Amino acid sequence: MTQAPPEQSTKQRHNRYPMVAFEHYMLADDRPSHSMVVQMRFWFSGNFKKDAFIDAIKQILIRHPIFQMRLHGHAGKKSSDIFWEHDANLCMPFISWGGMDEPISHPSKLTHIDLTSEIGLRLWMRDNSAQNPRPDDARTHMLVQFHHSVCDGVGMLQFIEDLLIHYGQTMAFETPSPRNLDHSLFEQRGNFSLTPLQWRQRRFRDFKRSFKFFAALAQPLAVPKHQKGQKSQIADLFAAERRILPASTLINIRNTARIKNATVNDILIHELFRTLSPWNQRFGKILNKVRIGLATSLRTPSEAAMSAVNIVSMVFLDKSHRQVTKSCLLEDITEETRDIKTNRMGVTLPRVIRFFGRAPLLVKAFLRFPLCSATAVLSNLGNTLSKSPLMAQDGKLRIGNISLDSYELMPPVRPKTSVSFAINYYAGNLSVTIRYDSTRLTAETAKNLLDQYCIRLESLEIATD
Numbered sequence: 001m002t003q004a005p006p007e008q009s010t011k012q013r014h015n016r017y018p019m020v021a022f023e024h025y026m027l028a029d030d031r032p033s034h035s036m037v038v039q040m041r042f043w044f045s046g047n048f049k050k051d052a053f054i055d056a057i058k059q060i061l062i063r064h065p066i067f068q069m070r071l072h073g074h075a076g077k078k079s080s081d082i083f084w085e086h087d088a089n090l091c092m093p094f095i096s097w098g099g100m101d102e103p104i105s106h107p108s109k110l111t112h113i114d115l116t117s118e119i120g121l122r123l124w125m126r127d128n129s130a131q132n133p134r135p136d137d138a139r140t141h142m143l144v145q146f147h148h149s150v151c152d153g154v155g156m157l158q159f160i161e162d163l164l165i166h167y168g169q170t171m172a173f174e175t176p177s178p179r180n181l182d183h184s185l186f187e188q189r190g191n192f193s194l195t196p197l198q199w200r201q202r203r204f205r206d207f208k209r210s211f212k213f214f215a216a217l218a219q220p221l222a223v224p225k226h227q228k229g230q231k232s233q234i235a236d237l238f239a240a241e242r243r244i245l246p247a248s249t250l251i252n253i254r255n256t257a258r259i260k261n262a263t264v265n266d267i268l269i270h271e272l273f274r275t276l277s278p279w280n281q282r283f284g285k286i287l288n289k290v291r292i293g294l295a296t297s298l299r300t301p302s303e304a305a306m307s308a309v310n311i312v313s314m315v316f317l318d319k320s321h322r323q324v325t326k327s328c329l330l331e332d333i334t335e336e337t338r339d340i341k342t343n344r345m346g347v348t349l350p351r352v353i354r355f356f357g358r359a360p361l362l363v364k365a366f367l368r369f370p371l372c373s374a375t376a377v378l379s380n381l382g383n384t385l386s387k388s389p390l391m392a393q394d395g396k397l398r399i400g401n402i403s404l405d406s407y408e409l410m411p412p413v414r415p416k417t418s419v420s421f422a423i424n425y426y427a428g429n430l431s432v433t434i435r436y437d438s439t440r441l442t443a444e445t446a447k448n449l450l451d452q453y454c455i456r457l458e459s460l461e462i463a464t465d
Contacts, residue, residue, distance in 0.1 A: 020350070022310060033439070037237060038147075040146075065086065067121050067159075071149075090118065121146045155310065159308045179305070219289060264382070273329065296313055
C-alpha cells in the first residue's frame with residue numbers, strides 16, 4: 001500500500017459516476033445471508049396526505065440524485081469500472097401504504113436491494129388514517145430501507161428533513177427554505193477534502209493503523225450455548241431491540257464526560273467495552289481482544305452542501321480483557337479517539353479498500369476472510385437533527401400537523417460481527433438500538449445484552465472509577 005491517489009480521477013463520464021472506495025466496500029460486503037441494507041424507523045404524530053407525500057418525494061429525488069441512479073457492474077470489478085448512471089426508468093422508489101397492522105412485505109419477496117435493477121431506497125408508510133382519528137390521535141410509522149453503498153444514517157436524516165420541508169411546501173404550510181445543495185460535490189465524495197499532498201503525507205499513519213488491524217485478532221461475541229439463533233441461514237432484517245432512556249441519563253453522561261475531559265462518544269465506547277468483555281468471559285473463551293468498530297462520518301464543513309450519500313467509514317478500537325478492567329480505560333479511549341479525530345483516521349479504511357480495489361478479487365477476499373473483524377459495531381448519530389430549521393421548542397421536528405416523535409437506526413450486521421449498536425439523542429431522550437444476527441443470537445440473548453449495556457449507561461459506574 002505504497003500509494004493511494006485521491007479519487008479526483010472519478011470525473012463524470014457521460015452522466016456516469018465511478019464508484020468510490022467505501023461504496024465499493026459496502027457492495028462487496030453485501031451477501032445473500034447478510035444484506036448491507038440499513039433500516040431506519042420514524043414515528044410521527046399526524047397522518048400524511050398521500051398525493052402531497054408522493055409529490056414531495058418526486059421533488060427531493062432531484063435534490064438527492066443518487067436515489068435516481070442504477071449501478072452498472074458488480075463487486076468483482078475494479079472500483080473504477082463500477083459506476084452509477086442516472087436511469088430515467090427508475091423515477092420513483094418502492095413505496096407501500098397501509099394500515100398500522102399491515103405487515104411489511106418486500107417487492108418480489110426480496111429482502112436485499114439489487115442496485116443494478118432498482119433504486120437503493122424503499123419506504124413503507126403505515127398509519128391509522130382509515131380509522132378517521134382525531135387530530136391528536138393520528139399516528140404514522142415510516143420504515144425506510146436503503147443500501148449502505150448509497151447512503152449513510154446522517155445522509156438519510158438530511159433526506160427526511162428535505163422530505164418534510166417539501167411536503168410542507170406542497171401542503172402550503174408555513175415552511176422554511178430547504179438548505180442549498182451543490183451537486184458538483186457529488187463527484188468529490190471520495191476525496192474527503194484531501195489534496196494529493198495530504199494523501200502522501202498521511203501514508204505512514206494509514207499504514208500503521210492498517211497494520212494494527214491485521215496484526216490483532218478480534219474475538220466474536222460469545223453466544224450462550226442454550227440460546228442459539230434461528231435455523232435459517234439468512235439474517236432477519238428486523239432482528240432488533242430498542243430502549244429509550246430518560247433525559248436524566250443523557251444529562252448524566254454529558255456531565256461525566258465533562259468532568260472526565262472526555263466526549264459523550266468516549267463514555268459510550270467505555271461502557272460498551274465493559275459490557276462486551278465480561279459477557280465474553282461469561283459465555284466464551286478468552287482468546288483474543290474485544291474490538292469495537294466505530295462508525296465515523298468523514299463529512300467536513302466544506303461538504304455541508306452535499307446531497308445525501310455515504311460518507312461514513314469505520315475505525316477499530318481494540319482492548320484486551322485485562323485492559324478493560326483497568327481504571328485508566330477511559331483515558332486510553334479518549335487519547336485514541338482524539339488521535340482518530342485529529343488525524344482523520346477514518347480515511348484509512350477507504351484507502352485500504354481503494355488499494356485492494358486495483359485487484360478486484362482482493363476486495364472480496366479481504367471481506368470474506370473467515371475471521372472476526374469486530375466484536376460489535378457502534379454507530380452514534382448524536383443529535384444530528386438539533387440544528388434543523390424544523391426544530392420546535394419541544395425538541396421535535398414539526399411541519400404543519402406533522403411532528404416527528406422518535407426515530408431509530410438499525411445498521412447491518414455481518415458474519416462473526418453479530419451485533420451493531422445504534423444511538424441517537426432526540427427530543428431530550430437517549431435511544432439505544434441493538435441489531436443482531438438472528439442466525440447466531442436469539443431475541444432473548446440480544447435483549448439481555450442490550451439491557452446490560454443500558455444498565456451501565458444509567459448507573460454511570462464510570463463516574464466513580
